[in-house]
Amino acid sequence: MKNLNVYIPTCDPHLFVIEGFAYFFNKYWGDDFNVKVLGFSEPDFELPPNFEFISMAKEQVGRSKGWSNYIIDFFESIDDEHFIFGIDDFYMARPFDREVYETLLKEISDEKVGRIDLQPSIQHCRNPEDVSVYKEFDDFKILELRQISVTSFIFRITGQFSIWNREYFLKNIQRDWTVHQWELIGGKLAEGDGYKILGTADRWCAKKIELVSDNQYPGKLNVFGMREEDINKVKELYSNRPEEIGNFKTERAMDIIYGE
Numbered sequence: 001m002k003n004l005n006v007y008i009p010t011c012d013p014h015l016f017v018i019e020g021f022a023y024f025f026n027k028y029w030g031d032d033f034n035v036k037v038l039g040f041s042e043p044d045f046e047l048p049p050n051f052e053f054i055s056m057a058k059e060q061v062g063r064s065k066g067w068s069n070y071i072i073d074f075f076e077s078i079d080d081e082h083f084i085f086g087i088d089d090f091y092m093a094r095p096f097d098r099e100v101y102e103t104l105l106k107e108i109s110d111e112k113v114g115r116i117d118l119q120p121s122i123q124h125c126r127n128p129e130d131v132s133v134y135k136e137f138d139d140f141k142i143l144e145l146r147q148i149s150v151t152s153f154i155f156r157i158t159g160q161f162s163i164w165n166r167e168y169f170l171k172n173i174q175r176d177w178t179v180h181q182w183e184l185i186g187g188k189l190a191e192g193d194g195y196k197i198l199g200t201a202d203r204w205c206a207k208k209i210e211l212v213s214d215n216q217y218p219g220k221l222n223v224f225g226m227r228e229e230d231i232n233k234v235k236e237l238y239s240n241r242p243e244e245i246g247n248f249k250t251e252r253a254m255d256i257i258y259g260e
Contacts (some may be wrong), residue, residue, distance in 0.1 A: 003033045004163060005080055009071060009158055010039040010088040011060055017089045017211055019045045021235050024230065026050070028092035038074055048243055068177035075170055084118070085169070087162040089211040093226050100140060101205045104163065107142070107198060114168035114195035118161040118206040122135055122199030127151045140203035148191045156197050157186040161206040168195055210249060217248035224249055237250050
């Protein structure tokens with residue numbers, strides 16, 4: 001099966017992070033995947049050949065509250081039945097697990113699979129009672145997220161790197177939403193809908209860090225979890241930026257998930 005297209009939305013204030021995103025994506029995920037960056041103003045830096053910048057408009061009307069309008073219009077215009085979606089500051093920190101990815105791709109033939117999380121999220125960021133084993137293999141499992149929040153909000157809809165059924169993606173997003181409203185309100189709408197939200201345990205396709213957060217660590221670039229050589233690359237790429245570079249966000253089970 002041909003690799004799925006990867007779609008990464010961005011905005012003008014965060015456009016600079018795409019330069020590093022592209023570098024670490026190709027280093028750890030692979031340049032045989034086509035990545036389409038969805039933004040507004042054209043970048044002033046060169047992107048690798050497997051990256052394409054798509055300007056959705058000259059400017060983002062409504063700023064963050066207009067986010068979903070552009071996303072809906074774009075994804076209604078494409079033919080992809082399935083795709084990979086993630087956020088612009090998700091920097092890959094370890095090699096992509098292609099064997100697990102190929103196994104997960106087989107699941108999209110089931111039209112009731114709405115989303116497949118490629119990160120450790122469902123194993124390590126959900127309560128165990130909200131997750132069940134869907135399939136077992138020698139050294140990893142496919143998990144299924146429960147249909148309805150019971151112990152805590154389960155985030156059936158999220159921006160974590162995931163394989164999406166396009167129909168399901170569009171079913172759970174409405175106009176004039178921010179990213180956070182998409183995850184929260186869209187997540188509530190998705191509860192009890194009968195669609196399967198899958199992920200894995202013990203092995204995961206994508207291990208990433210989150211470089212920026214305007215709420216959690218404004219004015220800073222987080223590199224916690226990156227290898228030393230990669231931290232140095234971030235410093236090289238953004239030596240002229242005003243943000244402080246350092247360890248500002250911890251990840252659950254970092255040693256178990258990331259290793260060396």
